[in-house]
Amino acid sequence: MITAGVDMGAQSVKVVILGDGKVLxxxxxxxxxxxxxxxxxxxxxxxxxxGVSRDDVKRVVATGAGRKSATFADSxxxxxxxxxxxxxxxxxxxxxxxxxxxxxxxxxxxxxQGKVLDFAKNDKCAAGSGAFVESMARALEIxxxxxxxxxxxxxxxxxxxxTCAVFAESEVVSLIHSKVEKADIAHAVHDAxxxxxxSMVRRIPVENDVALIGGVANNAAIVxxxxxxxxxxxxxxxxxxxxxALGAALSAAA
Amino acid sequence: xxxxxxxxxxxxNRHQYAKDWKQRTGGKVTGWLCTYVPVExxxxxxxxxxxxxxxxxxQDVTDRYLFPTVCxxxxxxxxxxxxxxxxxxxxxxxxxxxxxxxxxxxxWRNYVxxxxxxxxxxxxHRESPxxxxxxxxELLDLKQAIEKFTGVTVSDEDLxxxxxxxxxxxxxxxxxxxxxxxxxxxxxxxxAMEMVxxxxxxxxxxxxxxxxxxxxxxxxxxxxxxAGLRLMMIGSEMDxxxxxxxxxxxxxxxxxDEHCTGSRYFWDDVIPEEDRLGAIARRYITRWPxxxxxxxxxxxxxxxxxxxxxxxxxxxxxxxQKFCDPHEFxxxxxxxxFKELDIPTLVLEFDVTIPFGQFRTRIEAFLEMAxxxxx
Numbered sequence: 001m002i003t004a005g006v007d008m009g010a011q012s013v014k015v016v017i018l019g020d021g022k023v024l025x026x027x028x029x030x031x032x033x034x035x036x037x038x039x040x041x042x043x044x045x046x047x048x049x050x051g052v053s054r055d056d057v058k059r060v061v062a063t064g065a066g067r068k069s070a071t072f073a074d075s076x077x078x079x080x081x082x083x084x085x086x087x088x089x090x091x092x093x094x095x096x097x098x099x100x101x102x103x104x105x106x107x108x109x110x111x112x113q114g115k116v117l118d119f120a121k122n123d124k125c126a127a128g129s130g131a132f133v134e135s136m137a138r139a140l141e142i143x144x145x146x147x148x149x150x151x152x153x154x155x156x157x158x159x160x161x162x163t164c165a166v167f168a169e170s171e172v173v174s175l176i177h178s179k180v181e182k183a184d185i186a187h188a189v190h191d192a193x194x195x196x197x198x199s200m201v202r203r204i205p206v207e208n209d210v211a212l213i214g215g216v217a218n219n220a221a222i223v224x225x226x227x228x229x230x231x232x233x234x235x236x237x238x239x240x241x242x243x244x245a246l247g248a249a250l251s252a253a254a
Numbered sequence: 255x256x257x258x259x260x261x262x263x264x265x266x267n268r269h270q271y272a273k274d275w276k277q278r279t280g281g282k283v284t285g286w287l288c289t290y291v292p293v294e295x296x297x298x299x300x301x302x303x304x305x306x307x308x309x310x311x312x313q314d315v316t317d318r319y320l321f322p323t324v325c326x327x328x329x330x331x332x333x334x335x336x337x338x339x340x341x342x343x344x345x346x347x348x349x350x351x352x353x354x355x356x357x358x359x360x361x362w363r364n365y366v367x368x369x370x371x372x373x374x375x376x377x378x379h380r381e382s383p384x385x386x387x388x389x390x391x392e393l394l395d396l397k398q399a400i401e402k403f404t405g406v407t408v409s410d411e412d413l414x415x416x417x418x419x420x421x422x423x424x425x426x427x428x429x430x431x432x433x434x435x436x437x438x439x440x441x442x443x444x445x446a447m448e449m450v451x452x453x454x455x456x457x458x459x460x461x462x463x464x465x466x467x468x469x470x471x472x473x474x475x476x477x478x479x480x481a482g483l484r485l486m487m488i489g490s491e492m493d494x495x496x497x498x499x500x501x502x503x504x505x506x507x508x509x510x511d512e513h514c515t516g517s518r519y520f521w522d523d524v525i526p527e528e529d530r531l532g533a534i535a536r537r538y539i540t541r542w543p544x545x546x547x548x549x550x551x552x553x554x555x556x557x558x559x560x561x562x563x564x565x566x567x568x569x570x571x572x573x574x575q576k577f578c579d580p581h582e583f584x585x586x587x588x589x590x591x592f593k594e595l596d597i598p599t600l601v602l603e604f605d606v607t608i609p610f611g612q613f614r615t616r617i618e619a620f621l622e623m624a625x626x627x628x629x
Contacts, residue, residue, distance in 0.1 A: 065615065080619035116623040118598075121616060 002052055003059045005082070005248025006039055006073060008066030011102035011130070011215070013038045014242050015046040017057065018249040025050035026242050035069040043072075059252035063244050065104065077251050079244045080108055080119045086247030087211050088114025090237045095207040098226065098234070099244070100197060100216035102130040107201030120203040128196040130216045132165045136189040139172045140182055144219075147186045151221035154187030156180075161192075168192060190221045191229075198229035210234045215241040257468035258445050261452040265495070268304075268455045273342050275302050275457060282344035282370075282404060287331065287359055289519045289544070290349035290376050292534050295393060297458060298416035299400045299408050303347075305454035306331045306340065306358075307493050307515075312607055313337075319361040320354075325575040326606040327491045328354040335366040345370035345403065347396070349538075350378075352546040352580070370403045372396055380539045380547060389535035397531065413530040419458045424520045426465035427453065431517065433472050434509045435565055440475035443487065443508020444498040450516050451493050477507070483624055486562055487511040488588065489573040489604075490581045497608060501571070504614065505621050510565035512558050518542045545580035554584065559591055569624040570599040571617075598624045 002024070007014040013031055017024040027046035029038045039062075047054055062070035063082040070076070079099070087094050088110060097108040105128040106121040122128050137147045158180050160171045168189070175185045193216075210232050216222050217240035227234055237243060255263070264271050272283050284301045286293065293303040308330025315336045316329045334340055335358075346368050348359035363371040374396055377388045397408055430449060433440050449468065453461050483506040487498075493515045498508065511517055522541040527533035543554050562570070570592050574581040589599045600620040602613060 065611065078615050078619035078622055080615075081622040116619070119619060119623070121612070 001058050001253055002050075002056045003061070003249050003252035004043060004046065004057050005245040005250070005252060006043060006060060006062045006064075006070050007079070007082070007242075007245035007248060008035055008039060008062055008064035008070050009101055009215075009244075010065050010104065012241075013042040013064075014245040015039075015042040016242050016245040016249045017046045017050040017052070018246070018253055019050070019052070023246065024052065026239060026245075028241070031066065035066045036071060039070045040072070061248040061252040063248040074252070077248055080106065080121075081116055082244045082247030082251065083213065084108055084110040084114045084116045084247065085250045086243035086245075087213065087237065088112075089246065089250055090243070091209065091211060091235055094209045094211040094235060096201070096204070096210045098197060098201055098210065098212045098230075099214040100129060100193075100212070100222070101214040105129055105197045105200065105214075107197075107204050107206075109204040109207065118204040120200050122196075122200055128193050128200065130214070130219075132168070132193060133189065133216065133219065133222075135165060135169065136172055136186075139169050140176075140185060142182070142186075147189075148219055148221045150183040151186035151190050152224065154181070154183040156184045157191070158184045158188040160188045187221070187225075190219070191225050194222060194225035194229045198226065201230065206230060206232065208232060212236050213240040213243040217241070256471060257464045258441075258448065258471075260464055261445075261448040264452045264456055265448055269339060269342070271455065272302060272304050276342060283342060284345035284347055284370070285340055285343045287346070287348045287355050288351050289514045290351050290538055290547070291347045291374065292393060292396075292538060293458075294413070294416040294420045294524065294534060295396060295408075295531075296347065296400070297419065298412040299397075299404055299406055301345070301400070301404070302457055303454075304340075304343075305451075305515075306334065306346075307451070307454075307491075308334060308606065310494055310496070310606060319365065320357050323577050324357055325354045325490075325577045326604065327575045328358045330606050331355070332358040332361055335362040338366075340366075343368060345372070345400075347372050347374065349374040350376045351544055352578075354577070370399075372399050376538070376547065378547065380543070385539045386532065386535045389539055390529075390532045393531045393535055410530055413534075414526075416458075417524045417526065417530065417534070419462065421523045422462050423453060423458050423465070424523055426462060426469065427520050429469055430465065430472065431510070437481075439477055439481045439507055439509065440472045442477060442502055443485070443511070444495050444502060446508070447493070447495060447498055447511070447516060450519060451495075453520065454515070480505075481507040483507075483621055484509045484566055484568045486565065486567040486570045487513065487516070487573065488558060488570060489513050490575045490578050491515055492573065492604075494604070494608070497613070500610065500614065501617055504617050505625075506569065508571075510561050510567060512542075512561065514544060517561070518544065545584045548580070548584075555588060555591065558588065559595075562592070562595075562597065567597060569620065570597055571602065572599055573602045573604055576603050576605050 002019040005016045013029050015027045025046045027042045029042040060073045062073035062076045067076040109118045137144045212234045282301045285306045296303040313333040377385045485506045485508045492513045524537040
């Protein structure tokens with residue numbers, strides 16, 4: 001059976017097409033102001049690249065913050081349950097999932113069958129999310145890839161104490177005025193995010209193996225500091241930003 | 255109109271209800287800020303005791319009076335006073351329980367004109383043999399202050415009548431809660447909450463009458479949806495009906511609660527004694543405790559676990575008003591107690607307004623997780 005999972009994220013819509021236990025295609029489209037249109041485009045693109053037709057796709061399950069906007073979906077599932085299903089399928093040894101997206105971070109504890117045992121999510125705050133990295137890159141007048149590269153070269157710890165993205169920006173400005181190296185500020189930003197996310201994830205038991213997923217898992221500098229803060233090694237599945245969509249597609253097939 | 259529709263109407267028109275009562279009876283209306291204020295004593299003096307509650311609207315009038323770290327409920331309640339929405343009040347009363355709502359009381363009586371106000375020094379060491387006599391003395395002070403303000407002498411007969419009416423009110427609400435033990439639930443959590451909140455706003459005689467009507471309706475009443483997961487709500491002040499309706503729409507029903515706009519307010523009776531004030535004092539010292547006054551005893555935890563079992567709870571929502579330390583302190587041990595029984599818990603922190611989308615996702619994820627366990 002062919003199914004689709006649509007992850008209606010804050011920044012982008014991700015689609016995974018699944019056919020008989022294999023990922024046939026993936027697509028990613030910026031969410032923009034028309035989430036439903038973005039979702040339809042993403043689904044069409046994925047269907048096209050899978051080389052199947054819309055009628056071949058028997059069930060579509062939506063997930064993510066905007067899951068209710070994907071009105072064409074047969075049903076919906078929260079990203080917490082979808083993450084656990086997706087990760088379990090990719091790497092059944094994982095017991096703790098850390099998902100850092102554009103606007104949200106979450107920690108999920110699951111069992112060997114991918115059943116959610118507990119979870120924690122960030123509150124009304126973007127300081128532990130991808131949007132924060134982008135906003136800090138703007139403050140440093142560099143692009144995100146450059147910021148990652150610089151951060152990995154940092155040699156000194158600089159303090160950013162903020163638990164709020166707005167206040168953190170003013171701390172970054174203070175560091176700039178104090179002539180702290182850009183690399184060290186970049187590192188401090190990543191460190192602050194990792195510290196905040198780790199503190200949230202510790203509300204649930206952190207048990208090996210730990211997987212890091214979501215778009216921010218592609219950021220090597222974050223991965224580096226997350227390992228330090230969680231004091232464990234982390235597994236990064238291939239295409240980490242598509243795990244929620246994969247979980248939704250798996251649920252559609254079940 | 256059904257009893258539940260009447261409760262809903264009173265909640266929506268609470269100020270008009272109190273103003274009409276005042277005009278109809280010529281009596282005085284006294285606001286109260288904490289469930290440790292003995293409503294039976296106010297009622298015995300011919301007053302209508304009305305609980306001061308917030309409106310869950312964004313406001314910008316309290317920052318001058320309260321620190322930003324004061325709980326949202328206390329800020330919301332003070333905002334109502336500052337905006338003049340309780341301009342019909344003759345009096346305001348408060349019992350020493352928590353410093354946040356004390357800030358509401360102090361600022362209210364300093365900055366909102368009010369003819370009468372009284373503060374009750376509830377003793378904090380409630381295990382002490384001196385606690386009941388101490389509170390009895392405080393209640394005597396309150397009685398004398400009310401008598402001076404109203405010119406009415408409160409007799410033993412007045413006290414007996416008020417105690418009896420409020421005990422009846424408590425018994426009837428407990429009977430409604432008994433119906434929530436059923437597999438075939440006749441009432442939602444939001445509706446039960448409307449009933450309890452209305453009891454804090456209405457004349458007890460009228461509320462008792464509506465409770466009798468409700469108890470007659472319940473045997474033939476059915477929910478218009480599947481009950482879903484049987485949920486317990488535990489926490490501090492909670493009168494956000496809109497939130498509870500949203501929660502229940504997601505596939506669960508609140509079957510039992512433990513908070514001060516719910517069971518904690520009405521669960522315990524006054525056991526009559528020859529010394530009426532002593533009997534009332536004993537009720538408030540030994541009642542189902544708020545964590546703000548809880549000390550050596552762990553009776554709050556024991557009572558909660560017993561109710562969770564008796565109402566066959568399948569999941570628990572632990573919530574608190576932001577910055578409410580006493581409730582927050584209790585959350586880890588309560589969550590652990592439920593974990594040992596394999597009952598999943600979800601923790602939410604409430605502000606004046608809440609992030610509906612985020613809460614919705616958390617609740618749905620929680621229900622997806624809990625339902626795998628139960629169904």
